Amino acid sequence: MKATLFIFPIGLLLTNSLKAQETKYPEPAPMRPAMTEYWQPQPKIVTPGKASEKAIEAPSDALVLFDGRDLSQWTNTKGEPAAWTVHDGVFTVKKGTGDIQTKQLFNDFQLHIEWRIPEGIEGTSQARGNSGIFLQGMYEIQILDCYENETYVNGQTGSIYKQTPPLVNAMNKPGEWNTYDIIYTAPTFKKDGTYRTPPRVTLLQNGILLQNNTTILGTTEYIGLPKVKEHGAGPIRLQDHGDPSAPISFRNIWIREL
Ligand code: MG
Numbered sequence: 001m002k003a004t005l006f007i008f009p010i011g012l013l014l015t016n017s018l019k020a021q022e023t024k025y026p027e028p029a030p031m032r033p034a035m036t037e038y039w040q041p042q043p044k045i046v047t048p049g050k051a052s053e054k055a056i057e058a059p060s061d062a063l064v065l066f067d068g069r070d071l072s073q074w075t076n077t078k079g080e081p082a083a084w085t086v087h088d089g090v091f092t093v094k095k096g097t098g099d100i101q102t103k104q105l106f107n108d109f110q111l112h113i114e115w116r117i118p119e120g121i122e123g124t125s126q127a128r129g130n131s132g133i134f135l136q137g138m139y140e141i142q143i144l145d146c147y148e149n150e151t152y153v154n155g156q157t158g159s160i161y162k163q164t165p166p167l168v169n170a171m172n173k174p175g176e177w178n179t180y181d182i183i184y185t186a187p188t189f190k191k192d193g194t195y196r197t198p199p200r201v202t203l204l205q206n207g208i209l210l211q212n213n214t215t216i217l218g219t220t221e222y223i224g225l226p227k228v229k230e231h232g233a234g235p236i237r238l239q240d241h242g243d244p245s246a247p248i249s250f251r252n253i254w255i256r257e258l
Pocket of ligand 1: 130
């Protein structure tokens with residue numbers, strides 16, 4: 001009887017251990033978009049200084065990505081000609097035609113780009129002038145009309161999307177041009193595909209600091225957490241977001257490789 005009592009628990013242990021090997025671990029619960037969004041504290045509003053009407057021209061060593069004439073430096077994401085609309089020295093998102101990206105690929109760079117939310121734009125939160133700039137085609141710096149339009153702070157203008165909110169809200173009004181100056185350091189990778197050094201970004205909007213050498217944690221996902229994916233040089237990609245508000249415009253885009 002004593003022997004039986006002793007053996008029984010061992011048998012139970014063996015059975016449980018076999019069951020554990022047969023049973024797969026449960027999948028994590030699916031994430032929802034709102035799980036990676038937070039609304040407070042809202043960054044302080046800083047009114048930018050008045051800019052001159054004329055755009056700042058590219059410096060002598062920059063590669064001009066758009067000079068007001070054509071989209072010859074750009075394609076859609078399939079490598080076909082970019083279908084966005086060039087007019088009056090600017091280009092405007094043509095909704096439904098997809099993102100556009102530079103033909104050339106980049107590592108570390110300084111990028112200057114100007115964008116304008118159309119006057120009279122309607123919509124709220126993320127559905128109001130949504131676009132974005134994907135650094136190396138991977139990491140989105142958000143573009144949105146955040147002039148008197150609140151949204152989750154890690155998705156507002158100048159955020160690293162769903163990661164880091166901007167230090168302040170430095171929006172010009174719809175109808176006025178905004179500038180972004182972006183200084184980007186590409187990541188390096190270990191043999192196992194994880195970051196040896198993560199990507200980093202500094203961002204100024206209208207001359208005001210929004211991101212100060214901020215570490216980018218991984219891809220900027222709408223649903224779920226950032227992912228680390230090994231990659232090399234990549235394009236500058238501009239987002240055709242598909243929100244129902246009027247499309248935004250861009251001008252005067254140039255880049256200096258570092
Ligand atoms: Mg966006």
